[in-house]
Amino acid sequence: MKKQSQFLWKVLPPEEQVDTEEVKESVEEVYVYKPPIPKPWVSLGSEKEIEEESVHESTVRAKYKISRERRQFGAPIKFGDYNASSVKDSYIECTAYADKNFTVKQLEKDIAIQVIPILMDTYTQTQWKFPRNATTQYMPREFSKEERETLLQSKDLKDFLNSVSLSVEAALQQNEIMNVFIDDWKVLAEEEATFGDKTDSHLKEYQSFTDLHNIKDKTITCICWHPTIYGLIAVSIAERLSYEERVQFSGKLLLQPSLILFWSFSDPIHPQLMLQSPDDIFCFRFCPSNPNIIAGGCINGQVVLWDISAHSERIVHVKGSGSTSKKAVLKPIFLLEPDSNKDAPYVRHCAVSSIEYGHKKLVTDIHWLTDNFEVNRMGYAFENRSGICCQLVTCSIDCTIYFWDIRPTRPPPIPTDKKKEETVEVPHDVPSTFLHLDLSWRPHIRITLAKSGTTLDHCPVKLSLRNESLNYQVQDAQILQQKAQIAGEDPYHNLESGLAKILKPIEDYNTKFFVGTEDGEVIYTDWRMERDHDSGRLISQKPLNRYAVHDGSINTVQRSPFYQDIVLTIGGWNVAIWKEGVSQGPLLLSACSTKMYTSGHWSLTRPAVFFVGKEDGYIDIWDLLEKTHEPAHTQNICITSITYIRPWMFSTRQQFLAIADYFGTLHILEIPWTLSHPLVNEVQSVYHYFDREVSHLKYTEKRKEIRAKQKTELHLESEKNKSKAVQKSKEQLEAELRMNYEEYLDFEKQTLGNLGVIPETDRLSSSFRDLI
Amino acid sequence: MAEVEETLKRIQNHKGVIGTMVVNAEGIPIRTTLDNSTTVQYAGLLHQLTMKAKSTVRDIDPQNDLTFLRIRSKKHEVMVAPEVPLIPCNRKCSSPL
Numbered sequence: 001m002k003k004q005s006q007f008l009w010k011v012l013p014p015e016e017q018v019d020t021e022e023v024k025e026s027v028e029e030v031y032v033y034k035p036p037i038p039k040p041w042v043s044l045g046s047e048k049e050i051e052e053e054s055v056h057e058s059t060v061r062a063k064y065k066i067s068r069e070r071r072q073f074g075a076p077i078k079f080g081d082y083n084a085s086s087v088k089d090s091y092i093e094c095t096a097y098a099d100k101n102f103t104v105k106q107l108e109k110d111i112a113i114q115v116i117p118i119l120m121d122t123y124t125q126t127q128w129k130f131p132r133n134a135t136t137q138y139m140p141r142e143f144s145k146e147e148r149e150t151l152l153q154s155k156d157l158k159d160f161l162n163s164v165s166l167s168v169e170a171a172l173q174q175n176e177i178m179n180v181f182i183d184d185w186k187v188l189a190e191e192e193a194t195f196g197d198k199t200d201s202h203l204k205e206y207q208s209f210t211d212l213h214n215i216k217d218k219t220i221t222c223i224c225w226h227p228t229i230y231g232l233i234a235v236s237i238a239e240r241l242s243y244e245e246r247v248q249f250s251g252k253l254l255l256q257p258s259l260i261l262f263w264s265f266s267d268p269i270h271p272q273l274m275l276q277s278p279d280d281i282f283c284f285r286f287c288p289s290n291p292n293i294i295a296g297g298c299i300n301g302q303v304v305l306w307d308i309s310a311h312s313e314r315i316v317h318v319k320g321s322g323s324t325s326k327k328a329v330l331k332p333i334f335l336l337e338p339d340s341n342k343d344a345p346y347v348r349h350c351a352v353s354s355i356e357y358g359h360k361k362l363v364t365d366i367h368w369l370t371d372n373f374e375v376n377r378m379g380y381a382f383e384n385r386s387g388i389c390c391q392l393v394t395c396s397i398d399c400t401i402y403f404w405d406i407r408p409t410r411p412p413p414i415p416t417d418k419k420k421e422e423t424v425e426v427p428h429d430v431p432s433t434f435l436h437l438d439l440s441w442r443p444h445i446r447i448t449l450a451k452s453g454t455t456l457d458h459c460p461v462k463l464s465l466r467n468e469s470l471n472y473q474v475q476d477a478q479i480l481q482q483k484a485q486i487a488g489e490d491p492y493h494n495l496e497s498g499l500a501k502i503l504k505p506i507e508d509y510n511t512k513f514f515v516g517t518e519d520g521e522v523i524y525t526d527w528r529m530e531r532d533h534d535s536g537r538l539i540s541q542k543p544l545n546r547y548a549v550h551d552g553s554i555n556t557v558q559r560s561p562f563y564q565d566i567v568l569t570i571g572g573w574n575v576a577i578w579k580e581g582v583s584q585g586p587l588l589l590s591a592c593s594t595k596m597y598t599s600g601h602w603s604l605t606r607p608a609v610f611f612v613g614k615e616d617g618y619i620d621i622w623d624l625l626e627k628t629h630e631p632a633h634t635q636n637i638c639i640t641s642i643t644y645i646r647p648w649m650f651s652t653r654q655q656f657l658a659i660a661d662y663f664g665t666l667h668i669l670e671i672p673w674t675l676s677h678p679l680v681n682e683v684q685s686v687y688h689y690f691d692r693e694v695s696h697l698k699y700t701e702k703r704k705e706i707r708a709k710q711k712t713e714l715h716l717e718s719e720k721n722k723s724k725a726v727q728k729s730k731e732q733l734e735a736e737l738r739m740n741y742e743e744y745l746d747f748e749k750q751t752l753g754n755l756g757v758i759p760e761t762d763r764l765s766s767s768f769r770d771l772i
Numbered sequence: 773m774a775e776v777e778e779t780l781k782r783i784q785n786h787k788g789v790i791g792t793m794v795v796n797a798e799g800i801p802i803r804t805t806l807d808n809s810t811t812v813q814y815a816g817l818l819h820q821l822t823m824k825a826k827s828t829v830r831d832i833d834p835q836n837d838l839t840f841l842r843i844r845s846k847k848h849e850v851m852v853a854p855e856v857p858l859i860p861c862n863r864k865c866s867s868p869l
Binding site: 140141142143148151152157158160161162163164165167168169171172175176180181 | 775783789794796798800801803815839840842844849853856
């Protein structure tokens, strides 16, 4: 722009100089174009490089000019062919040849080699023309005795053992330090998934049964769950009257039937079955081998047997009847027809024991002996010939324990004679299973528990035998098969079959059992009879051990379902646990409670738990792993005293507790998971607890002895000390007396001197004498 | 001789030891505290197993050798100590704690 402005300035006529002066003022700088002035070239050495790179001809090119003679220009030409190779030197060639300078010799070569086996496929077929069995037998190589001796002496063996024993011992020590067989995963899992609340230990009410027809002023005396049918429970009813009242109302009582009622969960109002008995039943049991046989003990001392095989169908299918009777339930009771199909039938008893030879007073406890042994008249145990439970033991407050056998002792009488003698007509619908026993049944062993020193006897209230299962556990299939084999078909209707076999004695069978008495004593005795030397009669043995720890009548003597030698006794105001064989005393004796205990039972699944019922309707649940000085839980069930407790297990999740109260109501409670599911290792922990208690008892015994010794020693020492002290004091006294006398003499002298009575010379001389 | 007896007795009297056996290189028992049939059975079976274990160890590392073999089962533990020629071993291979 500056240039242009210059140009403009030059070209423009001078008239416009005035305008362009302004432009000139704005552009102060004047760019003057100077064309480049040629300068001499300064060599910087680049022409050398160019010279080097450039290509020059190094030699001068030769120039040849070849021409023909002048005269041959334009002359006629002759062309002819001839072979170049035929004429010598017609051409010159440069033959190619292998120049050794340019050949490269390969000195190294990379080659891969692989070795493969020579494979050959071939086949052959054998022809088995002559089949023959062949066997081989071999024996291991062994050293002979001499060889062994020499080897044992050899130095090699010694060195070997020396070198190896260290590592072996280290390995053994490792095993000792740590238990290598523990599966850590299993031990880590303490409990399976719990069902329900862990902290919940409250018994939940499931159902309660009251019969409005039959139960008025009645109480329940015994409960028994049906061993096989779910939801069926039997209770025995008795009048709530004392002895005098019974005597008073005896006339009225004869008219009212004494019953055992069968209740089912599906029908809380109508009992399913009613068993009749001649008098009030105070205890009864289902037979473990056949749940259709029931034995019970009456208030008048009779033992009663029922056979409900005919009704077994009816009670099994209880649920069906429950669902169809829905409509009937809505109707009030008085509208119900008395002889409808649903009404429970009365089942008469099959057999009762003989009145002369049976118990004279109330039968307090009845047990079936287990079906692996039977007892003869002497009380010795033999192998059971019939394969079924065929013997019973009962105890009564007439101070006797009787053993009964339900098999016929003599061949059944001839029918013609029987018809004449029979006074009691047996109704036709009563099964004839036990007809041979009816009214003529007598016990084959009679045991009396004599109190030493007095003519009185103990009154047994409850018994506990070894090997009794509380919940009719299902045994090994093998054992059941064996028993079934021995028993044969329908054993209870062929009771004579067993008697034909020979008795086989069982060695060393434990025939001792625990008895609880009315006075609160626990007695351990043997049921074998001894022969009295004088009279030759069979008498029962004296009790081996007697313990008086309870203050009131004992109501429960029960073995733990887990340990055969642990027995629970409940009586009066306290609870005791005993171990068979430990004679120093009970393992556990609870403190006296405020209310009297009336019933109790071990838990069926947890070894540390047992239930105790009190007279105010409260139930105490003891858990030995939690607290041993008092019950773990207490719960109120009803307003009156609890008369019987019995738990039952249907499955691992459902466990029920049947509680009977004094007013005749049966409560069914569900046991919560915490009380029914055992902890891991609970059986072992409780067993260790009992072991500790046994060792504690032994320790206290020892301490007692040591204390007694110490006491006598102390006594002796104190006597010795007394005599020594007497001597010492004599000498001391004499010395003291002498000192006192000398002091007195000095004092006397001094005072006399002070008074001036003794002449000075004497005083001085005496003082000199003193100095000397 | 007495030394041998003493060593064997010491091992046998360890807590939890059921039986002890000394077997030669071919698997023939020299001395045992168990009954004959058991001894023969154990000797035969364990000899083969020990040989196999030894060859395994050597295949993996020819400079290595089997020093101890322990077989732990649900019920028992079997310990086999083969004769081992002395090898200088570093801390890695010895394991007794």
